[in-house]
Amino acid sequence: MNLDLMLDDLEELVVCESFSADHEALARSAALVADLGFRRLGARPETIVVDGVPHVRWTFGTPRVLLVGHHDTVWPIGTLREHPWSLENGIARGPGVFDMKAGLVQMFHALACLPSPEGVAVLITGDEEVGSTTSRALIEESARGCAAAFVLEASADGGALKTARKGTSDYRVTVHGKAAHAGLEPEKGANAGIELAHQILMLSTMGDGQTTVTPTMLSGGTTVNTVPALAGVSVDVRVPSLAQQDRVDRLVRTLTPRLSGTRLEISGGPNRPPLEEASSARLFELACGIAKDLDMEPLRGVAVGGASDGNFTAGIGCPTLDGLGAVGGGAHAPNEHVLVAEMPARTGLLAELIASVLKGDTR
Known part of the structure; x- marks a missing residue:
């Protein structure tokens, strides 16, 4: 895993501000996400604009795995002047770095590790932070028929995966x-x-x-x-x-x-709708087994009160595991940050999860 390249990608995403309420900023961000995905995956996505909000989707063959993320943030344009991108002592900072631009980077690099992305769909929405009003139908459409949805939202405290959401x-x-x-x-x-x-x-x-x-x-x-x-x-x-x-x-x-x-x-x-633990149980068990094989620290799963687009994938019956993104903290706060040393391992975990589901391995 090329951490330097991942950090270059992360900086590029963070310095492209993408406040949910600013459609022009979202258009710039969506174009950058599409270009970054092309560089890492070798394929152009479709950009779907609904009521002015751009969403980006790749579809490789008949999808069995859906990867879900969002490129909008809660930070108004200009926040970057007050909280600029920085990388010091192994900690990356900047608006949206934890929620959830590092998750997008990990997603692209995990897919790039696979021999082929065949059987995978990627959906990166532009309005998750404001309720996913324009993207809900796309999320549910993309999840139908998939064996698993992996959500690249940031992890819970200490890197815990999110096995239930209210x-x-x-x-x-x-x-x-x-x-x-x-x-x-x-x-x-x-x-x-x-x-x-x-x-x-x-x-x-x-x-x-x-x-x-x-x-x-x-x-x-x-x-x-x-x-x-x-x-x-x-x-x-x-x-x-x-x-x-x-x-x-x-x-x-x-x-x-x-x-x-x-x-x-x-x-x-x-x-x-709620993401209930029954929706994530099998995938969490699979993730725990993969983490052990990769000599990672044992994974923890937690239930959280906040909602995400994973609620929608679980709501239509697609098994869903959330919180697979960055390890760090400070979501929606000035101290938002990512522990960059954790990024390669989390990327490897995601890559193995995708590969396992694609080959029908449920352990």
């Missing part, structure tokens, strides 16, 4: 009330703020064990002396199973107003 739902609960002068005749109004407080308290009771229901962004009112006619709250839901996702959805949709003169409007719903 599903996500997003709601907006809006209260419509009636405005009135807060000093002269408040009794003629219907206070949307007070009604919203009742609803937030009700929402806070819907969690159950690992299921979390969290009211987040609040809005309401117009002036300090007006009974608010409108108020709302965004709600973040994380669930370990489809049954819990359905349970919470039913409860949210049965919310009813408490105050006379108010009404509720509920929008949103389930976004990503």
Whole structure:
């Protein structure tokens, strides 16, 4: 494994900023990803633009293995001036280096290790950080019929693989009330703020064990002396199973107003289905065996609350193993970094995983 070449590729990707909300930046990033893939794989991809967001896909023969990644980041354009690319003492830094541009580099170099990429599809999306709204259909289409999906998201702490991810739902609960002068005749109004407080308290009771229901962004009112006619709250839901996702959805949709003169409007719903441990169990066992053969440290698997595009591949029934990307830390934070010494071993692990699935080895 040529680590120097991998680091050259990584620097090239990191200095090409790719904020999810900037379509022009995403277009530049997608072009670079396509070119880098061509250099490493010898094949041009198709670039699929949906609502202005570019996604890049390679398909080699009839795919049995899908490799999934994303080239967008959470970092606004210009962040590179504050947190520039650097490589010091075996640590690479820069916006998006850990989440997940190092994973893309490892993906390309793992495929380049194989005698042939025949039987592999690669999908690199441009909107994972904002919910994969434009790429979900592509992800699910690409995963159907595959024996395995390997997701190159960054590892969990200490290099652990992600064997389960919670599903996500997003709601907006809006209260419509009636405005009135807060000093002269408040009794003629219907206070949307007070009604919203009742609803937030009700929402806070819907969690159950690992299921979390969290009211987040609040809005309401117009002036300090007006009974608010409108108020709302965004709600973040994380669930370990489809049954819990359905349970919470039913409860949210049965919310009813408490105050006379108010009404509720509920929008949103389930976004990503959960990646349950049953989806990753066989592939994780396979990975552990390969790691032992490669004299790597024993692998660990963990369940995490954050979602990824692996939720979609698992949701349509494709066995999925996540967290195969970089080892490091600081995702979405100024201290984002990658331990470069781990990159060759992780690349070798991925290459052997792909080869094993392609030849039908489930150990």
